[in-house]
Amino acid sequence: MTDRIALTQVAVTTCHGVLKHEKVTPQRFFVDITIECDLSRAGESDQLDRTISYADVAQDAVRIMTQPPVDLIETLAEQMAAAVLARPAAEAVEVTVHKPDAPAGVDFATGGLTGPSVSVRREQDRQVVIALGANLGDRLATLQSAVRSLERTPGLELVAVSGLFETTPVGGPPQPDYYNAVAVGRSRLAPWTLLERLHAIEAGRGRTREIRWGARTLDLDLIQVGDPAADTDLVLDTDELQLPHPRAAQRAFVLVPWLGADPLAVVRTTDGAEKVATLVAEMDCSDIQVGPAWSPL
Ligand SMILES: Nc1ncnc2c1ncn2[C@@H]1O[C@H](COP(=O)(O)OP(=O)(O)OP(=O)(O)O)[C@@H](O)[C@H]1O
Numbered sequence: 001m002t003d004r005i006a007l008t009q010v011a012v013t014t015c016h017g018v019l020k021h022e023k024v025t026p027q028r029f030f031v032d033i034t035i036e037c038d039l040s041r042a043g044e045s046d047q048l049d050r051t052i053s054y055a056d057v058a059q060d061a062v063r064i065m066t067q068p069p070v071d072l073i074e075t076l077a078e079q080m081a082a083a084v085l086a087r088p089a090a091e092a093v094e095v096t097v098h099k100p101d102a103p104a105g106v107d108f109a110t111g112g113l114t115g116p117s118v119s120v121r122r123e124q125d126r127q128v129v130i131a132l133g134a135n136l137g138d139r140l141a142t143l144q145s146a147v148r149s150l151e152r153t154p155g156l157e158l159v160a161v162s163g164l165f166e167t168t169p170v171g172g173p174p175q176p177d178y179y180n181a182v183a184v185g186r187s188r189l190a191p192w193t194l195l196e197r198l199h200a201i202e203a204g205r206g207r208t209r210e211i212r213w214g215a216r217t218l219d220l221d222l223i224q225v226g227d228p229a230a231d232t233d234l235v236l237d238t239d240e241l242q243l244p245h246p247r248a249a250q251r252a253f254v255l256v257p258w259l260g261a262d263p264l265a266v267v268r269t270t271d272g273a274e275k276v277a278t279l280v281a282e283m284d285c286s287d288i289q290v291g292p293a294w295s296p297l
């Protein structure tokens with residue numbers, strides 16, 4: 001991603017350092033933060049919630065810089081990088097902490113920002129869970145080519161894909177049975193960017209939307225982004241994207257394949273984080289049959 005938001009030389013006078021006197025004597029620090037994220041949606045819509053507010057990032061930086069003294073500027077840089085990557089839109093971040101007046105037993109040139117600094121670059125790396133479904137056309141061929149398209153998506157790496165399951169349609173008008181599967185991967189992409197990629201793959205397989213829960217050549221749903229077991233999953237509620245997928249935890253056609261792809265999977269429900277294995281053990285799975293063998297990866 002080449003779009004960037006940059007904050008240059010956020011100035012904070014505070015106490016950090018290995019030496020005893022640095023912990024009680026304030027000195028100057030300067031912080032540079034460069035965030036890689038897709039700015040096209042913000043540029044097109046002029047809406048702040050489509051980007052990352054530089055003011056929020058600057059406030060986070062000052063809060064972290066003014067915490068009780070730590071020894072290392074590396075610690076501060078790492079914490080600021082983590083705070084940026086906790087924001088859904090951030091794909092990667094570079095943080096530099098300058099300590100121009102550091103006591104190093106030497107003189108640094110005057111003028112400009114001289115003296116020691118550390119820089120760290122960290123990339124977003126969230127777990128993503130994608131549900132696949134098809135009940136029109138050549139279901140197996142469509143799902144196979146959809147997995148290939150997911151594999152070729154820059155910024156998304158598939159880790160496991162479940163077996164195929166043949167499932168009875170849930171909701172909607174009478175329609176043919178589905179093949180369902182679930183792919184588990186890792187991604188640096190913002191969730192909205194991922195959803196756009198899924199919609200593009202669906203469109204490429206002739207997906208149309210006329211009737212709610214109607215038959216479809218291909219359905220790709222974003223089930224979860226991040227890990228509820230570590231409380232790092234994204235919880236979003238907008239018209240275009242809700243996370244976790246609001247109906248996933250009640251759907252055997254999602255949970256059974258998901259468990260196949262990741263036996264330790266955890267899903268966020270209204271009652272908190274739950275093991276998918278526990279939910280599957282408690283639900284009626286009689287409409288879910290093992291489908292034909294495939295090796296999608
Ligand atoms: N987590 C999500 N994954 C996929 N689409 C979502 C999600 N949250 C919201 N949406 C929105 O839902 C809209 C309808 O999606 P879609 O046509 O795939 O629904 P569906 O698969 O028929 O039903 P369901 O949402 O119950 O699975 C999409 O245009 C999309 O913007």
Ligand SMILES: Nc1nc2c(c(=O)[nH]1)N=C(CO)CN2
Binds near residue numbers: 172
């Ligand atoms: N068996 C089955 N039923 C469904 C499915 C699906 O993928 N499989 N998808 C739906 C909307 O996403 C609605 N109902």
